[in-house]
Amino acid sequence: MARANLRAMLRSAILLLLSVLPACAIARQDTNEPLDATVVQSLRPGTTTAREVTEKLGAPTEVVQLGRRVAYRYDAGNTKSSALILLLFNMIGQDTRSDRLWVFFDDQDVLTHYGVSYATHRTQYALPWEDVHEPADNASRDAGRAGLGEPSGK
Amino acid sequence: MTRWRPYLGAAAALLATGCLRVRYTVQRIEEPVPQTLLDGLRPHHDDLGSCLRAIGAPNFVWEYRGDGLALGWVFADSSGWDFTASVSVYKSASASMSLDFDNLDLPGVVLWFDEDLRLLKWQRGSMRELTQGLRRPAAPDQDD
Numbered sequence: 001m002a003r004a005n006l007r008a009m010l011r012s013a014i015l016l017l018l019s020v021l022p023a024c025a026i027a028r029q030d031t032n033e034p035l036d037a038t039v040v041q042s043l044r045p046g047t048t049t050a051r052e053v054t055e056k057l058g059a060p061t062e063v064v065q066l067g068r069r070v071a072y073r074y075d076a077g078n079t080k081s082s083a084l085i086l087l088l089f090n091m092i093g094q095d096t097r098s099d100r101l102w103v104f105f106d107d108q109d110v111l112t113h114y115g116v117s118y119a120t121h122r123t124q125y126a127l128p129w130e131d132v133h134e135p136a137d138n139a140s141r142d143a144g145r146a147g148l149g150e151p152s153g154k
Numbered sequence: 155m156t157r158w159r160p161y162l163g164a165a166a167a168l169l170a171t172g173c174l175r176v177r178y179t180v181q182r183i184e185e186p187v188p189q190t191l192l193d194g195l196r197p198h199h200d201d202l203g204s205c206l207r208a209i210g211a212p213n214f215v216w217e218y219r220g221d222g223l224a225l226g227w228v229f230a231d232s233s234g235w236d237f238t239a240s241v242s243v244y245k246s247a248s249a250s251m252s253l254d255f256d257n258l259d260l261p262g263v264v265l266w267f268d269e270d271l272r273l274l275k276w277q278r279g280s281m282r283e284l285t286q287g288l289r290r291p292a293a294p295d296q297d298d
Binding site: 008011012015045064065066067068069071073088089090091092093094095096097098100101102104113114115116117119122128132133 | 160174175176177178179180181182183184185202203206207209210211212213215216217220221222223231233269271
Protein backbone atom coordinates (compact mmCIF):
# COMPACT_ATOMS: atom_id res chain seq x y z
CA MET A 1 0.00 0.00 0.00
CA ALA A 2 2.80 2.36 0.97
CA ARG A 3 4.70 1.43 -2.17
CA ALA A 4 1.66 2.26 -4.32
CA ASN A 5 1.39 5.69 -2.69
CA LEU A 6 5.08 6.33 -3.26
CA ARG A 7 4.72 5.38 -6.92
CA ALA A 8 1.74 7.70 -7.35
CA MET A 9 3.65 10.56 -5.73
CA LEU A 10 6.65 9.87 -7.96
CA ARG A 11 4.43 9.91 -11.05
CA SER A 12 2.91 13.24 -9.99
CA ALA A 13 6.34 14.71 -9.29
CA ILE A 14 7.61 13.64 -12.74
CA LEU A 15 4.54 15.10 -14.43
CA LEU A 16 5.01 18.38 -12.56
CA LEU A 17 8.70 18.52 -13.45
CA LEU A 18 8.01 17.80 -17.11
CA SER A 19 5.38 20.53 -17.21
CA VAL A 20 7.78 23.14 -15.76
CA LEU A 21 10.99 22.26 -17.61
CA PRO A 22 10.17 23.81 -21.01
CA ALA A 23 8.36 26.75 -19.44
CA CYS A 24 10.92 29.52 -18.96
CA ALA A 25 11.38 32.42 -21.36
CA ILE A 26 13.30 35.68 -21.43
CA ALA A 27 13.04 38.65 -23.76
CA ARG A 28 14.89 41.94 -24.14
CA GLN A 29 13.91 45.15 -25.89
CA ASP A 30 16.23 48.11 -26.49
CA THR A 31 15.36 51.60 -27.68
CA ASN A 32 18.23 53.79 -28.92
CA GLU A 33 21.88 53.48 -27.90
CA PRO A 34 22.73 54.09 -24.22
CA LEU A 35 23.95 57.65 -23.58
CA ASP A 36 27.71 58.16 -23.59
CA ALA A 37 28.63 59.67 -20.21
CA THR A 38 31.92 61.11 -21.48
CA VAL A 39 30.11 63.06 -24.21
CA VAL A 40 27.55 64.36 -21.71
CA GLN A 41 30.35 65.50 -19.39
CA SER A 42 31.79 67.59 -22.22
CA LEU A 43 28.69 69.85 -22.21
CA ARG A 44 29.41 73.28 -20.70
CA PRO A 45 26.47 75.39 -19.50
CA GLY A 46 27.00 79.02 -20.52
CA THR A 47 29.11 78.19 -23.59
CA THR A 48 27.86 75.07 -25.40
CA THR A 49 25.29 75.91 -28.08
CA ALA A 50 22.31 73.92 -29.36
CA ARG A 51 24.18 73.31 -32.61
CA GLU A 52 27.17 71.84 -30.72
CA VAL A 53 24.85 69.61 -28.69
CA THR A 54 23.27 68.16 -31.82
CA GLU A 55 26.72 67.69 -33.38
CA LYS A 56 27.80 65.67 -30.33
CA LEU A 57 24.59 63.75 -29.62
CA GLY A 58 22.63 63.80 -32.87
CA ALA A 59 18.96 64.58 -33.26
CA PRO A 60 16.99 64.70 -30.00
CA THR A 61 14.05 62.40 -29.28
CA GLU A 62 11.85 65.34 -28.34
CA VAL A 63 11.95 69.14 -28.47
CA VAL A 64 9.84 71.12 -25.98
CA GLN A 65 9.23 74.85 -26.29
CA LEU A 66 9.16 76.49 -22.83
CA GLY A 67 8.16 80.10 -23.47
CA ARG A 68 11.37 81.79 -24.66
CA ARG A 69 13.44 78.75 -23.70
CA VAL A 70 13.66 75.35 -25.34
CA ALA A 71 14.57 71.89 -24.03
CA TYR A 72 15.80 68.80 -25.88
CA ARG A 73 15.36 65.24 -24.64
CA TYR A 74 17.78 62.42 -25.44
CA ASP A 75 16.98 58.94 -24.17
CA ALA A 76 17.57 55.22 -24.44
CA GLY A 77 15.41 52.49 -22.97
CA ASN A 78 15.90 48.89 -21.97
CA THR A 79 13.26 46.34 -20.96
CA LYS A 80 14.02 42.83 -19.73
CA SER A 81 11.20 40.31 -19.33
CA SER A 82 11.23 36.90 -17.68
CA ALA A 83 8.35 34.45 -17.82
CA LEU A 84 7.40 31.17 -16.22
CA ILE A 85 4.81 29.57 -18.48
CA LEU A 86 2.90 26.70 -16.89
CA LEU A 87 -0.12 24.81 -18.20
CA LEU A 88 -2.83 27.31 -17.26
CA PHE A 89 -0.92 29.78 -15.15
CA ASN A 90 1.79 32.16 -16.36
CA MET A 91 4.01 34.49 -14.33
CA ILE A 92 5.78 37.41 -15.96
CA GLY A 93 8.28 39.87 -14.52
CA GLN A 94 9.21 42.97 -16.48
CA ASP A 95 11.86 45.57 -15.62
CA THR A 96 12.17 48.82 -17.61
CA ARG A 97 14.76 51.56 -17.10
CA SER A 98 16.10 54.37 -19.21
CA ASP A 99 19.01 56.72 -19.76
CA ARG A 100 17.71 60.28 -19.99
CA LEU A 101 19.33 63.60 -20.79
CA TRP A 102 17.47 66.92 -20.84
CA VAL A 103 19.33 69.98 -22.10
CA PHE A 104 17.86 73.46 -21.61
CA PHE A 105 18.72 76.42 -23.84
CA ASP A 106 18.02 80.14 -23.49
CA ASP A 107 16.59 82.34 -26.24
CA GLN A 108 20.09 82.60 -27.78
CA ASP A 109 20.31 78.78 -28.08
CA VAL A 110 23.04 78.62 -25.42
CA LEU A 111 22.97 75.75 -22.95
CA THR A 112 21.87 76.93 -19.50
CA HIS A 113 21.23 73.64 -17.64
CA TYR A 114 21.24 69.94 -18.16
CA GLY A 115 20.12 66.91 -16.18
CA VAL A 116 21.13 63.33 -16.86
CA SER A 117 20.25 59.90 -15.43
CA TYR A 118 21.79 56.59 -16.40
CA ALA A 119 19.85 53.40 -15.68
CA THR A 120 19.70 51.12 -18.74
CA HIS A 121 22.58 49.08 -17.30
CA ARG A 122 20.58 48.43 -14.10
CA THR A 123 17.77 46.48 -15.80
CA GLN A 124 17.44 42.87 -14.61
CA TYR A 125 15.83 39.64 -15.73
CA ALA A 126 13.69 38.83 -12.70
CA LEU A 127 10.58 36.82 -11.96
CA PRO A 128 7.81 38.51 -9.93
CA TRP A 129 9.10 37.49 -6.49
CA GLU A 130 12.59 38.95 -7.04
CA ASP A 131 13.54 42.47 -5.92
CA VAL A 132 15.21 44.47 -8.70
CA HIS A 133 15.71 47.71 -6.78
CA GLU A 134 18.33 46.62 -4.27
CA PRO A 135 21.00 49.34 -3.77
CA ALA A 136 23.80 46.76 -3.80
CA ASP A 137 22.68 45.50 -7.24
CA ASN A 138 22.58 49.04 -8.59
CA ALA A 139 26.00 49.87 -7.14
CA SER A 140 27.66 46.81 -8.68
CA ARG A 141 26.14 47.59 -12.08
CA ASP A 142 27.13 51.27 -11.83
CA ALA A 143 30.72 50.22 -11.20
CA GLY A 144 30.79 48.46 -14.55
CA ARG A 145 29.65 51.45 -16.58
CA ALA A 146 32.21 54.00 -17.70
CA GLY A 147 31.87 57.63 -16.70
CA LEU A 148 29.38 57.29 -13.84
CA GLY A 149 29.81 58.96 -10.46
CA GLU A 150 29.84 62.48 -11.90
CA PRO A 151 27.20 65.10 -10.98
CA SER A 152 23.92 64.35 -12.69
CA GLY A 153 23.05 67.90 -13.68
CA LYS A 154 24.35 71.45 -14.08
CA MET B 155 -9.91 3.92 -13.38
CA THR B 156 -8.32 5.58 -10.32
CA ARG B 157 -4.80 4.99 -11.63
CA TRP B 158 -5.63 6.92 -14.80
CA ARG B 159 -7.03 9.93 -12.97
CA PRO B 160 -3.73 11.92 -12.85
CA TYR B 161 -3.17 11.36 -16.58
CA LEU B 162 -6.72 12.36 -17.43
CA GLY B 163 -6.34 15.47 -15.29
CA ALA B 164 -3.07 16.39 -17.01
CA ALA B 165 -4.62 15.80 -20.45
CA ALA B 166 -7.61 17.98 -19.58
CA ALA B 167 -5.29 20.73 -18.36
CA LEU B 168 -3.23 20.52 -21.55
CA LEU B 169 -6.37 20.82 -23.68
CA ALA B 170 -7.61 23.72 -21.60
CA THR B 171 -4.47 25.79 -22.32
CA GLY B 172 -5.97 26.52 -25.74
CA CYS B 173 -8.86 28.48 -24.28
CA LEU B 174 -8.05 29.43 -20.69
CA ARG B 175 -5.18 31.46 -19.29
CA VAL B 176 -4.42 32.96 -15.90
CA ARG B 177 -1.50 35.36 -15.82
CA TYR B 178 0.23 37.18 -12.97
CA THR B 179 2.40 40.08 -14.11
CA VAL B 180 4.77 42.29 -12.15
CA GLN B 181 5.90 45.38 -13.99
CA ARG B 182 8.64 47.70 -12.78
CA ILE B 183 9.20 50.96 -14.62
CA GLU B 184 12.12 53.15 -13.57
CA GLU B 185 13.01 53.67 -9.90
CA PRO B 186 11.11 55.84 -7.43
CA VAL B 187 12.64 59.19 -6.51
CA PRO B 188 13.92 58.72 -2.92
CA GLN B 189 11.84 60.61 -0.37
CA THR B 190 15.02 61.87 1.31
CA LEU B 191 15.98 63.73 -1.88
CA LEU B 192 12.54 65.35 -2.08
CA ASP B 193 12.66 66.30 1.59
CA GLY B 194 15.95 68.09 0.92
CA LEU B 195 14.44 70.39 -1.72
CA ARG B 196 13.72 73.97 -0.57
CA PRO B 197 10.98 75.81 -2.47
CA HIS B 198 11.90 79.45 -3.30
CA HIS B 199 15.59 78.68 -2.65
CA ASP B 200 16.47 75.77 -4.94
CA ASP B 201 16.55 76.33 -8.68
CA LEU B 202 16.44 74.19 -11.80
CA GLY B 203 20.18 73.43 -11.68
CA SER B 204 20.25 72.30 -8.04
CA CYS B 205 17.14 70.14 -8.54
CA LEU B 206 18.59 68.46 -11.64
CA ARG B 207 21.82 67.80 -9.74
CA ALA B 208 19.89 66.28 -6.83
CA ILE B 209 17.38 64.12 -8.69
CA GLY B 210 18.76 63.70 -12.21
CA ALA B 211 16.87 63.94 -15.48
CA PRO B 212 13.07 63.84 -15.43
CA ASN B 213 10.87 61.73 -17.70
CA PHE B 214 8.81 64.75 -18.78
CA VAL B 215 9.18 68.52 -19.12
CA TRP B 216 6.17 70.80 -19.55
CA GLU B 217 5.70 74.48 -20.09
CA TYR B 218 4.18 76.19 -17.05
CA ARG B 219 2.68 79.69 -16.98
CA GLY B 220 4.63 81.11 -19.93
CA ASP B 221 8.34 81.01 -19.11
CA GLY B 222 8.03 78.65 -16.15
CA LEU B 223 8.32 74.90 -16.43
CA ALA B 224 7.43 71.67 -14.66
CA LEU B 225 9.45 68.48 -14.44
CA GLY B 226 7.88 65.04 -13.99
CA TRP B 227 9.33 61.72 -12.82
CA VAL B 228 7.26 58.59 -13.17
CA PHE B 229 7.78 55.10 -11.76
CA ALA B 230 5.80 51.92 -11.24
CA ASP B 231 6.12 48.74 -9.25
CA SER B 232 2.76 47.21 -10.00
CA SER B 233 1.32 43.74 -10.17
CA GLY B 234 -1.87 42.45 -11.70
CA TRP B 235 -3.91 39.35 -12.43
CA ASP B 236 -5.23 38.74 -15.92
CA PHE B 237 -7.77 36.01 -16.69
CA THR B 238 -8.55 35.24 -20.31
CA ALA B 239 -11.10 32.76 -21.66
CA SER B 240 -11.77 32.19 -25.34
CA VAL B 241 -14.22 29.87 -27.09
CA SER B 242 -14.10 28.83 -30.71
CA VAL B 243 -17.41 29.71 -32.37
CA TYR B 244 -16.75 29.11 -36.05
CA LYS B 245 -13.70 27.44 -37.57
CA SER B 246 -10.75 29.79 -36.99
CA ALA B 247 -12.80 32.59 -35.49
CA SER B 248 -13.01 32.81 -31.72
CA ALA B 249 -14.83 34.91 -29.17
CA SER B 250 -12.84 35.93 -26.12
CA MET B 251 -13.32 37.84 -22.91
CA SER B 252 -10.58 39.35 -20.79
CA LEU B 253 -10.64 40.69 -17.26
CA ASP B 254 -7.69 42.94 -16.49
CA PHE B 255 -7.21 44.26 -12.96
CA ASP B 256 -4.16 46.42 -13.66
CA ASN B 257 -4.21 50.02 -12.53
CA LEU B 258 -3.01 52.12 -15.45
CA ASP B 259 -2.45 55.39 -13.59
CA LEU B 260 1.19 55.60 -12.48
CA PRO B 261 2.63 57.30 -9.41
CA GLY B 262 5.19 60.05 -9.81
CA VAL B 263 6.65 63.36 -8.69
CA VAL B 264 6.27 66.82 -10.26
CA LEU B 265 8.39 69.92 -9.56
CA TRP B 266 7.14 73.35 -10.61
CA PHE B 267 9.46 76.29 -11.43
CA ASP B 268 8.71 79.97 -12.00
CA GLU B 269 9.96 82.11 -14.91
CA ASP B 270 13.30 82.62 -13.10
CA LEU B 271 13.61 78.81 -12.84
CA ARG B 272 13.28 78.92 -9.05
CA LEU B 273 11.51 75.96 -7.44
CA LEU B 274 7.93 76.85 -6.49
CA LYS B 275 6.79 73.51 -5.07
CA TRP B 276 7.00 69.77 -5.50
CA GLN B 277 4.35 67.11 -5.08
CA ARG B 278 4.22 63.31 -5.10
CA GLY B 279 1.11 61.44 -6.20
CA SER B 280 -0.86 60.17 -9.16
CA MET B 281 0.58 61.57 -12.39
CA ARG B 282 -2.90 61.82 -13.87
CA GLU B 283 -3.90 64.26 -11.12
CA LEU B 284 -0.57 66.09 -10.79
CA THR B 285 -0.35 66.93 -14.48
CA GLN B 286 -3.88 68.26 -14.85
CA GLY B 287 -3.61 71.82 -16.14
CA LEU B 288 -0.05 71.52 -17.35
CA ARG B 289 0.27 72.53 -20.96
CA ARG B 290 1.33 69.90 -23.45
CA PRO B 291 4.77 70.49 -24.98
CA ALA B 292 4.45 72.79 -27.96
CA ALA B 293 6.40 72.23 -31.17
CA PRO B 294 8.95 74.96 -31.99
CA ASP B 295 8.22 77.29 -34.91
CA GLN B 296 9.26 75.76 -38.21
CA ASP B 297 10.31 79.19 -39.57
CA ASP B 298 13.13 79.67 -37.02
